[in-house]
Amino acid sequence: MNLYFLKLCWKNIWRNRRRTLITVNAIGLGVMALVFLRNYYDSFHEQVIHNIIRYHSGHLAVAIKNFEKNSSTQLYLKKSPPIVNWLKTQENTRALSERVIFSGLASSARGSTNIMVMGIRPSEESKVTDFANKLIQGTFFSEQKDKSIVLGAKAAETLHAVIGSKIVLLTQGVDGSVGNELFRVEGIFETGSDADKSLAFIDLKEARAILSISDESSHQIAIVLKDEEKLNDFRSSFEALEGKEPNVQMLSWKELQRPVVAMIELDRAVNRMLMFLILGVAALGIANSILMSIMERTKEFGVMLAIGTAKEEVMKMVITETLLLTGVGVLLGNLFGVLVTTFFNQVGFDLRWLTSKDFVIQGAVVQTVSYPIVRFSNSLVVTTVIVILALAVSYFPARQAGRLTPIKALRSH
């Protein structure tokens, strides 16, 4: 199709300006909404993933098989130093934290509560998770005192504990013995998540002592990578590492947080469904516009056919008009979608008007405010879908126009 016919098609779509503007607006609004929504959802999901990583296991966690399912204290790495040393030599390791994890009873003079205790090296843990930055009172083991404990705010409230309060931790050691120890509260953190009522940190050595496990043992080694894209390569290298204990495995955050992955997948599926719904409605608008335009121009098509235009050329013209109409809407929709995303990237898109609280997903807090980022892949997906839908809905009107005979078309009014 040469420029002349492109110009003719362009002029044809504007012959009923109001109808074209309505259709272009419908396409543009749909595309804009979807481009923004997809950009927003992406940033929201990234925030969820980031927070899950920063409040839980990092990108990867090394543990004995099935520890992630039942958290049994019996499932511990007997010799973790070779693994820790290997991890430290890896270029992609940003930070790691060796952990001893157990459940127990925390008691103070005025109360008691079930609690999950994490034995950590504070300097390591603060590079893997954000708890050290969430203190509302005290410090995160910075006073180098023995037998210190850092508690969540709600647990502290249940125990009526303040900084300096005595807390007794009671649990069962791996050898069946009763392990108990007295700690003093050094810090209280508040994240807004479930961790506030059920998590406490103590020093790694003291946790090992309570559970009666050796100084080389731990339940989990959490790893944060420099480049998440190379996660699979990292795992492959680990799997190839020789001399590991049997049943040691490295799991990614996706395997450790399956409900979160499922939630994100569900979210994306709903988003895709929404996309087809919105663009489907826009496509119906396109179909209506093109059909009306063809019905109004039947005689004109007759003239075209009579003076030597081929049926295929008439069909091509109808399809080109559809694509031009769609193109204008898509262009405007993408432009405004990118502008809206950029605007909210600066000021933040806050869902607080829909929900009064931050979301807690798998124990990690996700704020209501997100800062969407422009992703051209989202524009590309939305554009591709609407163009395919437009082509599909233009096929029948185009075929109808192509089936006209000059005589019948010339006789129409």
Added chain:
Amino acid sequence: MNILEFREVSKFYNQEKSGIHDVSFSVKQGEIVALAGPSGSGKTTALNIAAGLDEFCGGEVLLLDRSLQNLLPQQILNLRRNDVGFIFQSYNLFPVLSVLENVEYPLALKGVRFHERIERAKRCIAEVGLEGLEDRMPNELSGGQQQRVAVARALVTEPRIIFADEPTANLDAITSEKLLLLFRELNEKNGTTFIFSSHDPRVLKFADRVIVLADGRLAN
């Protein structure tokens, strides 16, 4: 040399509406021929068949020495695109295109390059006396001017034969006369054959020859 030949051509629509019956006539290169007759006499049917726009049931039509029933649809299309011009009763210009763009259309169909297309279209517009109105839209022109644009559009591919279905039906007497004089002028200058239909006795006198149809049959 005959440019068009009808040999006992028949066309039936249905029992209520008849077309033409055993119509035979021929048109020579360079003639201006009028198909005359009252409404429903079969003028338009004969014209449409001659131009390859409509099918026929019996007989044979030779257009430019080619038998139409033996031509493939693509060959008929090429014939219409290259050798035949059309002028319609109600002008049928494309309303979204300017005068120049309307006249360009058949050349664009043939893939003629931009500069040549513009030059030829302007020449034709000048030839029909509309120089200076190239950028006007059809709705800015009078009926006579619009029909002249239609003539220019039909002429621009330099066809050997132009079919015009009641070209003066929507024009007043003076404008009709001017249009028919233009046909004559173009015929004398370029040797273009014109076949037009009309039932108006005032316009028939401009033809070299009049073929009269009545009830779908040749009357003279």
